[in-house]
Amino acid sequence: ILHLHSQRVLLVSHNSLVTLPEDLGSLSKLTFFSAMKNQLKDLPQSIGELTVLQDLDLSENALEFLPEEVGNLHNCIELDLSGNRLLSIPESLANLKSLRRLHLHSNLLVTVPASLASLPNLSRLDLQNNRLRAVPPEIQTSPFVHLRGNPLGE
Template identity: 45%
Template sequence: LTLPSELFNLTNLVSLSIISCGLETLPDATSQLSALSELDLTGNRLTSIPVTLAQIFLLRTLVLNANPGLLSLDNLQGTQFC
């Protein structure tokens, strides 16, 4: 799955769910979604999370369940986890 580039123009988008879509990578352009507070990526094929995701300062909920290849969140060092 490749996310459409137009998606990243939705700068007022608050919640985004990409569930069980076979997503393997999250583009760096995701950081352009500056109003995003919830991102659900459950059930995909992610192996890493781009460091640019930490630039979404309003992001409060990040769901990464059932991404078996995602073994580490090292790219998000310095962020707060609950």
């Protein structure tokens, strides 16, 4: 990957990838990265070094957790983590002050941090089709949150 250091867009979707290289963070100019529809189980911590990244699509993989370093993606506007196996998301996502759209539908989430409701630019938080039985009031009352398909209150 090192020879792509000036790359701004990287699409590695539909490739049956199970891992991403540790040196992914060396792509310091990357603004759009899509690795959707692979078999990724985890992410390298270096993903947090992609500080100019604006759009990250990791949907339809096999991710079970996210590294805290994802919270370093301060310029990220859209983050798609839908269709994975996430049980929780790190508190560090609350650091993504530029985030407008966060797609977390169709995971295995049983909880979400209340701090997501305080993201100043968030206009869509899709939590549909998870395993949420309860949601922090700050999130539940927000007009931009989608909660259908969860066993809320059961």
